[in-house]
Amino acid sequence: MNHAVVKEHKIESIAMRDAFAETMADLVKENPRIMYLEADLMNSVGMVGFSEEFPDNTVNCGIQEANMVGVAAGMSAVGLIPYTHTFGCFATRRALDQIFLSGAFAKTNIRMLGSDPGVTAAYNGATHMPFEDVGLLRGIPGITIIEPVDSVMLRDMIRQTAEMHGIFYIRLSRKNAVKVFADGSVFEIGRAVKIKEGTDITLIASGIGVDEAMKAAEDLEKKNISTAVLNIFTLKPIDKDAIKEAAEKTGAIVTVENHNIHNGLGSAVAEVLAECAPVPMYRIGIEDEFGEVGSVDYLKERFGLTPANIVKQAEAVLKRKLR
């Protein structure tokens, strides 16, 4: 792991989907066994150019997510290296049994990208807004669940997983992310990333929650609350050591996730805390609700994924810590 944090809260110049397409093109040039399988969302994820340049490495399976996962499993059994893509809601809900059996149980080798995690599904609304994708997959033994924060991390994850064997689910926000990591940063799958040091409380965030947590930390520091920020981008396997260390060092935890608080990041952190280092904590995320249509900014407000709410909940947790 070798990373540097950029604290400017600036939107990246490249969209996440374009970073994905560029990285896939680079990978295919290095290894012709890389395959891209799509369920009729090629245009949505910016892969039309890739499919034209690399037709032999592209399969548009049509709108059949379950079959796509099985085909990917079969292709991997003869040595190909498949990446699949569809919206995260369909990638998980419609193909769960296939991911379980043809994927994880059969120990095949698939990287599944599920796009538009949580509120980033925006104008597609509740039906397309996966608040449960991580939770659905978390109970499958051996699976790796990754939520890249920005294009730098996304590129690294696409590249690293090409060399690994297993079932990977990668939550892919398609639009431009806020830049958090300096170009060229590399990460270790399964290891949390320290964004900021602090001694009073730790904010543990994933995905779009990371920048919100960084802003909240700045506000908390202004109130003389020394705030650490930790990014857990590998939601499974979870970095127990980093969570335990954060709890022991700061004694209070707030998690921030773009997902149902049931069975996502907050649940995973709570499990570790309860067993290894019980401290006061609070889970910010979707409180067991369905999504709705709207802008990402509106939806962040609606579900509490804002610096103001993080500050409010952090202060409440700190009161419990002092009691």
Next chain:
Amino acid sequence: MDQNKDVVKFAREIRIQTLKALGGLGFGHIGGAMSAADVLAVLYGKAMNIDPQNPEWEGRDYFVMSKGHAGPALYSALALLGYFPLEELKTINTNKTRLPSHCDRNSTPGIDMSTGALGQGISTAIGIAHGNKILKKENYTYLLLGDGECDEGQVWEGALYAPQHKLDHLIAFIDFNKQQLDGYTKDILDLGDLRQKFADFGWYALEVDGHDADAVYGAIEKVKGQTGKPGMIVLDTQKGKGCHFAEGVLYNHHMTFTKKQCEEAIALLEKEGE
């Protein structure tokens, strides 16, 4: 002709070994194992290019048992060919066995894909066939579906996909034994004319007597003789075929049976072979 005679003998041996293996616990998926014994004998005894001493050989033909509950019949075929010791068959479904009720490629030498949730094997077989085509390999991929399994939507996703990609080295079978767990397929979800349905989806589709080794092998040769389409061979079979206490019984998908019934069934099969 001699080879075909051997295939008939091999099918009988598969039935006998399956009964012996399941007889230990006195229960198992008898019906669909018996109806599939003949096609397994044709595939593993004659049609497939395989090396029992080297199950992972990349040049082999692949087989996906999508109706994964018929695993015991496949294990019998594999053991008879020497993939693992014949004595190991009696460990089926016992604690720590390498031979679980449903096929698992990580447990058993010679099993190419894990199956058991119906519908999934068509997709993985397609992936293997399409993958080998992309890699410019000539291996054939064989797939066995159950007829009740065709209730699953995933089967029809695969049915659309394979002709689109001209997977002519995929040869699929449906064990059309007309029965599923809860009764007759026509009473639960009538499958209609399966051969015609697959033909309409763009497959090179045939229907043969699934208990006639010559006819099954001939159909495989016909599929291999054409290019551009995946092959579908609908096997007209009887659930429980060759096992006297299962044949013609309504609820023969998964059965319990006595040691005496099992011994009688084996004796009848052995007598038939004399």
